[in-house]
Amino acid sequence: MIGTSLSHYRITEKLGQGGMGEVYRAEDTNLSxxxxxxxxxxxxxxxxxxxxxxxxxxxxxxALSHPNILSIFDFGKDAGISYAVTELLExxxxxxxxxxxxxxxxxxxxxxxxxxxxxxxxxxxxxxHRSPTGWPRHTARASSIETSSRRTCSLPATVx
Numbered sequence: 001m002i003g004t005s006l007s008h009y010r011i012t013e014k015l016g017q018g019g020m021g022e023v024y025r026a027e028d029t030n031l032s033x034x035x036x037x038x039x040x041x042x043x044x045x046x047x048x049x050x051x052x053x054x055x056x057x058x059x060x061x062x063a064l065s066h067p068n069i070l071s072i073f074d075f076g077k078d079a080g081i082s083y084a085v086t087e088l089l090e091x092x093x094x095x096x097x098x099x100x101x102x103x104x105x106x107x108x109x110x111x112x113x114x115x116x117x118x119x120x121x122x123x124x125x126x127x128x129h130r131s132p133t134g135w136p137r138h139t140a141r142a143s144s145i146e147t148s149s150r151r152t153c154s155l156p157a158t159v160x
Contacts, residue, residue, distance in 0.1 A: 001039065005029075006078040009037050009085060020044070020054060025088060028073075035073060036089070040082040051082060058084045060127045068118035 001011050001024060013025040026037040044050035058075040074085035
């Protein structure tokens with residue numbers, strides 16, 4: 001996919017993959033900004049159940065607006081490929097940070113409170129995350145808990 005385009009998003013780098021898709025860094029050529037684009041893999045592209053789940057997750061994320069929840073910008077299909085476009089989060093995942101070093105207790109409480117705040121906002125809109133323990137397992141920076149930026153969690157996540 002690297003070097004190709006979906007709609008007006010030029011894919012530049014693979015960031016990772018999870019149970020429901022592959023995540024890439026892309027350039028939004030209309031707005032000249034970097035984004036993350038999650039695509040449904042070929043093996044799921046013709047499965048009506050997986051397509052419906054992918055769309056439900058995009059719609060659920062679009063219904064949320066909170067500083068600790070990843071923002072979705074677009075959802076669509078191009079050349080038979082379903083995709084969701086979100087803000088691109090830079091930095092390390094919580095898993096990466098914890099592998100490198102222990103969090104000071106104040107930072108651990110700050111991260112836990114931010115995640116809880118994001119979850120509470122999602123629950124308030126009727127969105128229930130299937131696997132909150134899976135967030136740190138995300139390999140894609142675009143859909144992971146951050147320890148260095150304002151976004152701390154993505155909802156709803158799809159993890160392996």
